[in-house]
Amino acid sequence: MSLLLALTTEGTAMVTAGEFCNRTVFIVRPADSLIGAAKRMRDEHVGSLVVVEDVDRGRRPIGMITDRDILVHMLGEERPKVETLSVGDVMSKELIRAWEEEPLLDVLKRMRSYGIRRVPVVDTEDLLVGLISFDDLVEQIADEMHDLAAVLGRERRRETQGRAQPHG
Template identity: 45%
Template sequence: MAIGEYCNRDVVIAAPTESILTAAQLMRDYHVGDLVLAEQIEHDRYRPVGIVTDRDIVLEIVANDETEPERIPVGDIQLRNLITAKDSEDLFDVIGRMREFGVRRMPVVDAQGLLVGIVSADDLLGVLADNLRDLSRLVGYQNLREEHERAEDDL
């Protein structure tokens, strides 16, 4: 199960030079909790260089009582090195790396390292829950089929 099949392809991006204020407004306008910071390579093709979350803004700007968020580049508050997943990477390998690095969101890139999507822990919980539900139904169907076959044999 390649992660590229499950990632969200609608990614909200910003240049690292955009202001914190602009970043917060983008998050509000698009109803997202993160922005992928990226460099434009071609028209509609971007190389991710970072990620900033609404929590990063709260902890680094609001909690430190910064008074001019419009003057601070969003790239300045990126707290960690960017961890990405290749779109061909196995879903469970990505989950393992997210756990290893303690990240809840991970940009997904193609073979050239260009952005194709983003995956979040919440998205993956949904995928896993759906698959577990399907598996539990299979067990139930198997039991019903066996009961039906036994009933036919008894006739």
């Protein structure tokens, strides 16, 4: 199903957070070094990591750390001793989650109301299953718009060619 159609049409089949989310999630733990987290973001080309705690059944998200969190923390310190800081010292602890079966549109509304760009997706046991990012959403919609534009272009060419044929 088209994400664009699902987000703009009443009564269509609901797209859930679990269906849309990226199942590849880069994680860190609170005790990990801040330098290590920054290097991981650089190496993976991501702007955030989900902070998790390990539990018997999987990984439970307990926070997020972003490249902005690190920068703001470092610039806000008089003499930062970055080598002594852990992820837990800097991470955002107030975590907004999306539930796997929750309608994607509800998640997007919540992201907008909180002014956040990334939300971990959890299952019924509050275990991490994925991540929804605003960037992924924009990319998906852009791809669908490109495909739609290609269809319209083909239709326009077909109509133009049909009119150019002499009737006889």
